[in-house]
Amino acid sequence: MDKNRKDWWKEAVIYQIYPKSFQDTNGDGFGDLPGIIEHLDYLQNLGVDAIWLSPIYASPQKDNGYDISDYQAIDPRFGTMEDFERLVSEADKRGISIIMDLVLNHTSDQHKWFQEARKSKDNPYHDYYVWRDGEEGTPPNEMQAVFGGPAWTYVPELGQYYFNIFSPYQPDLNWDNPKVRQELYDMIRFWKDKGVGGFRLDVIDMVGKEPDKQIASNGSRLHEYIQELSSEVFQDGNLVTVGETPGVTVETARKFSNPDGSEFSMVFQFEHMGIDQEDDKEKWDLKPLDLRELKQIMARWQEGLEGTGWNSLYLDNHDQPRIVSRWGNDGQYRTESAKMLATMLYGMKGTPYIYQGEELGMTNIELPIDQYDDLEIRNVYEERLKSGYSEDQVMESIYAKGRDNARTPMQWTDGTNAGFTDGTPWLPVNPNYVEINAEAEVADPASVYNYYKKLIALRREYKVFETGTFRLVEPYSEELFAYTRDSDKDGHLLVVCNFSDHHQDMPRIELFEGQEVLISNYEDPIGRLRPYEARIVYVPAD
Ligand code: GLC
Ligand code: CA
Numbered sequence: 001m002d003k004n005r006k007d008w009w010k011e012a013v014i015y016q017i018y019p020k021s022f023q024d025t026n027g028d029g030f031g032d033l034p035g036i037i038e039h040l041d042y043l044q045n046l047g048v049d050a051i052w053l054s055p056i057y058a059s060p061q062k063d064n065g066y067d068i069s070d071y072q073a074i075d076p077r078f079g080t081m082e083d084f085e086r087l088v089s090e091a092d093k094r095g096i097s098i099i100m101d102l103v104l105n106h107t108s109d110q111h112k113w114f115q116e117a118r119k120s121k122d123n124p125y126h127d128y129y130v131w132r133d134g135e136e137g138t139p140p141n142e143m144q145a146v147f148g149g150p151a152w153t154y155v156p157e158l159g160q161y162y163f164n165i166f167s168p169y170q171p172d173l174n175w176d177n178p179k180v181r182q183e184l185y186d187m188i189r190f191w192k193d194k195g196v197g198g199f200r201l202d203v204i205d206m207v208g209k210e211p212d213k214q215i216a217s218n219g220s221r222l223h224e225y226i227q228e229l230s231s232e233v234f235q236d237g238n239l240v241t242v243g244e245t246p247g248v249t250v251e252t253a254r255k256f257s258n259p260d261g262s263e264f265s266m267v268f269q270f271e272h273m274g275i276d277q278e279d280d281k282e283k284w285d286l287k288p289l290d291l292r293e294l295k296q297i298m299a300r301w302q303e304g305l306e307g308t309g310w311n312s313l314y315l316d317n318h319d320q321p322r323i324v325s326r327w328g329n330d331g332q333y334r335t336e337s338a339k340m341l342a343t344m345l346y347g348m349k350g351t352p353y354i355y356q357g358e359e360l361g362m363t364n365i366e367l368p369i370d371q372y373d374d375l376e377i378r379n380v381y382e383e384r385l386k387s388g389y390s391e392d393q394v395m396e397s398i399y400a401k402g403r404d405n406a407r408t409p410m411q412w413t414d415g416t417n418a419g420f421t422d423g424t425p426w427l428p429v430n431p432n433y434v435e436i437n438a439e440a441e442v443a444d445p446a447s448v449y450n451y452y453k454k455l456i457a458l459r460r461e462y463k464v465f466e467t468g469t470f471r472l473v474e475p476y477s478e479e480l481f482a483y484t485r486d487s488d489k490d491g492h493l494l495v496v497c498n499f500s501d502h503h504q505d506m507p508r509i510e511l512f513e514g515q516e517v518l519i520s521n522y523e524d525p526i527g528r529l530r531p532y533e534a535r536i537v538y539v540p541a542d
Helices: 033-038 040-046 081-093 112-117 178-193 222-234 250-256 291-304 334-346 375-386 391-401 438-443 448-461
Strands: 014-017 050-053 070-074 097-102 131-133 152-155 160-163 198-201 240-244 266-268 351-355 469-473 480-487 491-498 516-520 534-539
Touching (some): 033 040, 033 081, 040 448, 081 097, 334 534
Parallel strands (some): 014 050, 014 351, 050 097, 198 240
Antiparallel strands (some): 152 160, 469 480, 480 491, 491 534
């Protein structure tokens, strides 16, 4: 791929690594940077163009690195700055760019800035964070932290509360202070100088917060801040930038991913991640998947950004349960449904993201409560038991939605600890590694891995994957997800996915009758669709 092309990321596939769970090389049970270097050939073989690294900066790891104590140091658990530089250059040799995770909304409470800030009201760093006067026991308002408890934490020596939208370990930075913004830009320049290819921006739609109005996302100065950030540090490099924006709508996404490049390349939206959650409730309040709702949401994003923005395409990440357990069938049809879900997503317009292990069809895990690590899981367990839920109800939600489902170690081989570590893994390995592991899948032409590889290659070969306009077919079907992609210049695609475990008829569209099937998760893709069958049919431009 030509990374000098300004919009190279439109043809790219990005692979997300959760470093803590990828590969341990020194037996301490934590994945590390040398472990990532060991597997670059695996990633090159898969065909990815960039790696997004979840945070590897110095951190007390209260939220697995999303609590940074030094933005310009590598956490010793992950390795050294030399390891990082080696990673960038080894990846580059294989045509792979490194994308860093920027957590700009908050720091760790152990960051030097916060340590200074809490010393006194006239400390030069005090105003780097968000403080309000108050008395113990009476926080400024009712705002709640994402990981439980109030969004305000009292510091008795100051007679003030600080604002923390995630947890008390993660005090929010004060973006209204121009000094804070300049410090962050300098830090970003430091990483650019190391040759990184882009950035993923953690909860970036929260930086314009207005806590006095109880506004967390989409504050009134948000786009002003983002445009400043973009013009200060992004626009002079050929970078890919993706904002994580839990509060985004199609309308605001057009701003965030404006083709004029004034903000980001694209953003992560969350609407399709909320389908299995009861309306106006929390993610723990479960609701079965309604395929019509999924289709409607995906279609709205595809159509809504056509020509006016750019979509990111994802089903899995380190905050979500495993997609094959969520919308697929992780028992009898695990392989078929994992491939079907990939087809559904990769046929669309946008930049696809693979989360480590997704390309193997890795599944959810069920653990006893004391073996979970995630602070969100531990907090919701306590909170829900206190408020009267039964143990079974709470565990059912955690099994379905807990973030540790995605964070169990990468399954490399059928050997001890799935080849992840010689020591004790920081989080248990899913026992199904004996069947589901990279070594077996790379060798098996019919594996989920080799299906992803083929899909990625097709996206490269057929330009219509990048350019074709999306249109939903049979929108009311409850079991079939079908759509077309059309480009006068590059041809036409029909993507058909059976989300059920029984047979379905193919939609009849004259243009595609009897035409070439580019890829399918079954052999002989003709006639009716079998359980979880997926096909992509191609017609060249005339
Ligand atoms: C984002 C991250 C998540 C983290 C949170 C706070 O949502 O993806 O893992 O806990 O921000 O930084
Ligand atoms: Ca290690």
